[in-house]
Amino acid sequence: MDHGMTGAGGATAEFILSLNAGSSSLKFSLYEAGDEPREIAVGQVESLGPNARFKARIGLEQVEDDLGSANHHVALRAILEKCETVLQGRPPACIGHRIAHGGVDYEAPQLLTPEVMEKLALLEPLAPLHQPHNLAAVRASIEAFPDALQIGCFDTAFHRNHPWVNDTFGLPLKYYDRGVRRYGFHGLSYDYITGTLARIDPELASGRVVIAHLGNGASMCGVLNGRSIASTMGFSALDGLPMGTRCGQLDPGVVLYLMDQEGLSASELTKLLYNESGLKGLSGATNDMRALEASQQLEAEMAIEYYTFRARRELGALAASLHGIDGVVFCGGIGENSAAIRARICNGMDWMGITLDARANTDNEMSIGIGRTKVLVIPTDEERIIARAASRALNERAMAKD
Incomplete structure (x- = not known):
């Protein structure tokens, strides 16, 4: 199988890694960047802990392996090692992360700076099953790839501008002003479905x-x-x-x-x-x-x-x-x-x-x-929505350099 990948004009393609971290799994998709990112690998490390297992399709091959003890850091290393046949020594240029909660501040994909990470950590009590693990994967990615763009895509963003009556509770308004409101979730999925409907x-x-x-x-x-x-x-x-x-x-x-x-x-x-x-x-x-x-x-x-x-x-x-x-x-x-x-x-x-x-x-x-x-x-x-946001971020970075 030919793994050589080139973009427009023969330029070497950049890679995007999409991560969806849970408490016991780290799902991933690897894409070649472009106007419509091209998926080249997809899978997950499941059962994080003492008996983690890797399952994926990489190129045309199905790959499974027992990893033993693994946390999010170990799982990310395993993903990249297993995907080396397509990466060929070139690390991802951008890593996109599914993040459950963006609060009131974030209604679009966001560059994950230290300041943004601090704000997102404050939202962990609102999504305790997801947010801590989402952010753990971000930290592992930053440590592994300090030069890559890290982009957060929020499950709450799709709902940020729904009508006020569907945004509030019957509590004193001071609590609404403090962020006690209806945020909604699964926004990346709804974003993908509405986009597909617009096409078909x-x-x-x-x-x-x-x-x-x-x-x-x-x-x-x-x-x-x-x-x-x-x-x-x-x-x-x-x-x-x-x-x-x-x-x-x-x-x-x-x-x-x-x-x-x-x-x-x-x-x-x-x-x-x-x-x-x-x-x-x-x-x-x-x-x-x-x-x-x-x-x-x-x-x-x-x-x-x-x-x-x-x-x-x-x-x-x-x-x-x-x-x-x-x-x-x-x-x-x-x-x-x-x-x-x-x-x-x-x-x-x-x-x-x-x-x-x-x-x-x-x-x-x-x-x-x-x-x-x-x-x-x-x-x-949902991973494709993340990859599209990451690809746009790479294009914006390239334009800023020109």
């Missing part, structure tokens, strides 16, 4: 669309003409839909009760709401939707029924926020792959013009609706 169906893209990003983390977003109007997630990534291990919408009185009557501390509540609830808590077994669908246990069916009921409820609420609906798009691991979950969510929604073509849905086709409201399945690609 401009008429629908200019209309009223509900996008359902359904995975271990799950949310839905009402979009009007490509702009976020309302999101199921709010101040934190706990709100809205039940998720793999997160509770979703919860009466705040429940939290007060658990503190006052059950004696749970803040750390115990955090563990309960983030790690022990959702599908895992309801089923008493697992957060894996595939395992729940295959299970014969009553609790598994109860968990699925609650999950799909809440999605139907939010679908109706988002349509009301949009003053109607023209289309629904499913994405994310569950949304893209589970025909049964899509069918259960859409069941009984004919009054909204949502009717599925059972065969198209079962076959995972892109267009699965036969009613007046279009229903689509579009695989999302």
